Amino acid sequence: xxxxxxxxxxxxxIKKIKLKYYFLTAVLIGSMLSxxxxxxxxxxxxxxxxxxxxxxxxxxxxxxxKKLALENNWDIDYSxxxxxxxxTLFQYDVLVFLSTTGDILNDTQQQFLKDxxxxxxxxxxxxxxxxxxxxxxxxxxxxGAEFSKHPKHQNxxxxxxxxxxxxxxxxxxxxxxxxxxxxxxxxxxxxxxxLSYVDxxxxxxxxxxxxxxITWYHHxxxxxxxxxGMGHMDDQFDDAIFLNELIxxxxxxxxxxxxxxxxxxxxxxxxxxxxxxxxAFMGVPHGSVKDLPGVDLKSDxxxxxxxxxxxDIKQVFKMEKDGDENVLHISGExxxxxxxxLEYENYHLRVQFKWGDKIWEPRLAHPKxxxxxxxxxxxxxxxxxxxxxxxxxQVQRHDMxxxxxxGGVKASIALAPVNDGTEVGYxxxxxxxxxxxxxxxxxxxxxxxxxxxxxxxxxxxxxxxCLGNKSVYVVNGKVVxxxxxxxxxxxxxxxxxxxxxxxxIQSEGAxxxxxxxxxxxxxxxxxxxxKQF
Numbered sequence: 001x002x003x004x005x006x007x008x009x010x011x012x013x014i015k016k017i018k019l020k021y022y023f024l025t026a027v028l029i030g031s032m033l034s035x036x037x038x039x040x041x042x043x044x045x046x047x048x049x050x051x052x053x054x055x056x057x058x059x060x061x062x063x064x065x066k067k068l069a070l071e072n073n074w075d076i077d078y079s080x081x082x083x084x085x086x087x088t089l090f091q092y093d094v095l096v097f098l099s100t101t102g103d104i105l106n107d108t109q110q111q112f113l114k115d116x117x118x119x120x121x122x123x124x125x126x127x128x129x130x131x132x133x134x135x136x137x138x139x140x141x142x143x144g145a146e147f148s149k150h151p152k153h154q155n156x157x158x159x160x161x162x163x164x165x166x167x168x169x170x171x172x173x174x175x176x177x178x179x180x181x182x183x184x185x186x187x188x189x190x191x192x193x194x195l196s197y198v199d200x201x202x203x204x205x206x207x208x209x210x211x212x213x214i215t216w217y218h219h220x221x222x223x224x225x226x227x228x229g230m231g232h233m234d235d236q237f238d239d240a241i242f243l244n245e246l247i248x249x250x251x252x253x254x255x256x257x258x259x260x261x262x263x264x265x266x267x268x269x270x271x272x273x274x275x276x277x278x279x280a281f282m283g284v285p286h287g288s289v290k291d292l293p294g295v296d297l298k299s300d301x302x303x304x305x306x307x308x309x310x311x312d313i314k315q316v317f318k319m320e321k322d323g324d325e326n327v328l329h330i331s332g333e334x335x336x337x338x339x340x341x342l343e344y345e346n347y348h349l350r351v352q353f354k355w356g357d358k359i360w361e362p363r364l365a366h367p368k369x370x371x372x373x374x375x376x377x378x379x380x381x382x383x384x385x386x387x388x389x390x391x392x393x394q395v396q397r398h399d400m401x402x403x404x405x406x407g408g409v410k411a412s413i414a415l416a417p418v419n420d421g422t423e424v425g426y427x428x429x430x431x432x433x434x435x436x437x438x439x440x441x442x443x444x445x446x447x448x449x450x451x452x453x454x455x456x457x458x459x460x461x462x463x464x465x466c467l468g469n470k471s472v473y474v475v476n477g478k479v480v481x482x483x484x485x486x487x488x489x490x491x492x493x494x495x496x497x498x499x500x501x502x503x504x505i506q507s508e509g510a511x512x513x514x515x516x517x518x519x520x521x522x523x524x525x526x527x528x529x530x531k532q533f
Contacts, residue, residue: 042074042254045092049080051102055128057234061098064237068247085109090491093254094122097129099231104132110139117142117223118379119491122253124246127231130182141309142220143227144192145184145213151205153180153232158214160196166260167195167217168248172241174199180232181214183207191279191310192216193341195245198229215245217252218341219502220309222378222388224253258500259342266350266518269340270326274319277342281504282307282316283335283386288361289314301335301362302384309380312336316507328514330370330507333360335386337373337504345500348526349374349464350518353395355456356511363509367397370512373406374464374471375501377488382407387504389488393464393473393481394448395512400460401448401473401480403435408489409498410436411471413446414482423447426481428533437489448473448480459515465525469499472529479532 046065048058062078069076077092082105089095089112105113110133117123123142131147133139140146155178165171181198183206188194194213200206214229226249228242236242251257269277285292286301292314296304307313317338318329328338355368363369373390382389389407396402403411403426413435416427424433425447435446452475454460463474473481488498505514 040254040256042072042093042250042256043091044069044074044076044094044096044250044254045084045089046076046078046096046098047080047084047100048078048098049082049100049104050128051104052131053101053128055099055101055232057127057232057237058099060234060237061126061231064243064246065096065098068243068250072247072251074250082106082109085112087112089113089116090119090121092116092121094124094250096124096126096250097132098126099128100132101128102132103135110136114138114221117221117225120222120224120255120377122224122250122255123226124249124253125225125227126246127180127182127229129227130184130229141189142223142225144216144218144225145188145227146186148183148185148207150180150182151203153178154203154205156181156206157199157202158196158230159199161194163193163260164195167193167252168244170244175241176202177230177236177239178233179230179236181206181212182229187211188213188216189218189310190275191220191341192218192225192227217249219343221380224255226250226253258345261521262344262347262519264521266348266520268326269517269519270319270328270515272319272326274317274328274338277340278317278338279310279341280312280317281309281337281339281380281386282312283337283384285334286361289334302386304385306381306385307334317505322515325515328505328517329356330505330512330514331360332356332358332370332507332510332512334507335384335509336507337380337387338507339376339380339388340503343500343502344374344466344519346467346522347465348520348522349466349503350516351462351514352459352516353462354459354513355397356513358511360509366509367399368510368512369397369506369508370395370510371404371506371508372462372464373504373506374466375409375486375488375498376504377498377501378407378491387506388502390501390504391471391483391486391498393462394445395462395506397456398451398453399448400451400453400462401475403446403448403473403481403483405435405437405445408437410434410487410495411483412485415446417442418447425449428482432484446481448475450478450480452476452478452480463529465522465529466499467522467525469497472525474529479529482533 284304372393376388376390392404394402418425
């Protein structure tokens with residue numbers, strides 16, 4: 001791989017390439033990569049261990065997966081032996097829990113499952129997969145719900161959500177299904193993307209107060225999780241709709257299918273309900289945090305046990321109203337990441353941002369700080385025990401538009417010395433060098449080209465353009481950073497292209513406000529941006 005350059009003044013200029021050829025090449029490479037991903041042969045483990053009730057539909061499910069393997073070019077192993085939950089588990093792209101029940105993994109095997117998910121692997125749970133590992137809170141969070149009981153087998157109406165058509169490529173507004181309808185101990189986790197509900201008015205015994213998701217998917221701690229509560233009956237595995245849902249769910253979990261792309265016009269991601277598009281992951285409270293039970297008074301805000309996913313006890317991230325506008329208020333009191341529920345690729349993100357008044361430990365002596373993390377992958381706790389591996393659009397007072405590489409990321413940037421040579425910053429036309437996580441200063445971050453921030457208290461407009469593995473930062477209409485050849489380290493410590501991922505909005509010790517968080521799909525950079533390259 002390319003080495004970091006120690007003396008930028010010694011670099012020879014690079015011959016410039018006409019922009020139109022660059023974009024053509026980028027499009028061709030992107031098409032080749034997409035084609036490669038869709039043709040990749042998935043390796044799958046279908047796991048069927050049970051220590052409690054064993055469903056009679058398991059053999060039918062195995063038979064069905066054998067047929068699907070032939071039709072979809074999948075390589076599948078079948079087992080009920082938990083000893084497979086060791087390092088050999090990592091060879092599989094997708095792990096299917098086919099109506100597993102009870103406590104089927106020991107402590108060591110549980111850790112291998114956690115490591116498997118953190119490596120970005122896929123998990124598909126079918127029916128009784130939610131009746132599994134009841135004593136393990138991490139598992140319930142991962143799969144999204146925990147079985148409590150069910151009424152008699154009966155017909156019920158299943159209703160699809162607006163997301164269903166975008167995810168499956170087909171839509172069935174309502175359909176009647178005969179199955180065993182699970183009730184869950186608690187409401188299904190708010191961070192899942194619901195694909196279909198079971199209508200509790202259409203059958204007897206529903207106990208979810210009319211809010212009864214039955215099929216969903218979500219990103220969790222680096223992995224891709226898909227679950228369907230259907231599949232108790234043999235007949236389900238002959239149903240064309242159910243089979244299509246399984247096929248697409250497996251392909252999505254295995255990374256062959258992306259999340260539904262945004263519209264080709266700016267669409268607001270801030271709604272009245274913050275949970276519609278976002279979920280908060282909260283870090284370790286600093287010892288100075290008040291009115292929060294169990295805070296370690298010696299905590300530095302990094303080392304310790306994070307509050308975790310969907311556990312924003314102090315409402316660090318809170319929706320407010322400014323007239324008719326939805327405004328995201330970030331108190332900044334605890335480090336956290338407001339994380340998108342979908343991954344994005346080839347997009348334009350536009351936000352309006354302004355500073356609040358409050359600052360908190362451990363950053364009282366530092367400039368007000370916030371940030372937009374993108375192409376976020378891996379564990380929630382990769383960086384400072386609270387943020388994912390990602391590229392950062394720095395939002396810091398007087399440093400709006402700096403680049404930081406978090407948790408194993410690098411980018412090629414046209415760099416020139418700044419601040420008496422103690423740092424490097426983006427400069428149009430300068431020689432390019434890598435900025436990499438963990439590199440020696442000054443190559444561990446890059447300064448924006450100019451300070452285009454508005455006075456404190458005023459709304460700033462920030463634009464992030466991501467196309468292929470190139471990104472552009474724009475602050476109040478001025479291009480301040482151009483990143484090329486974005487790469488990230490995968491679980492095998494190999495550099496791979498970084499061109500998609502979740503988005504995280506930081507809470508980092510300073511009060512801040514966001515509004516009009518909008519996103520759209522793009523196929524090229526707009527002319528007014530290209531002119532500033």
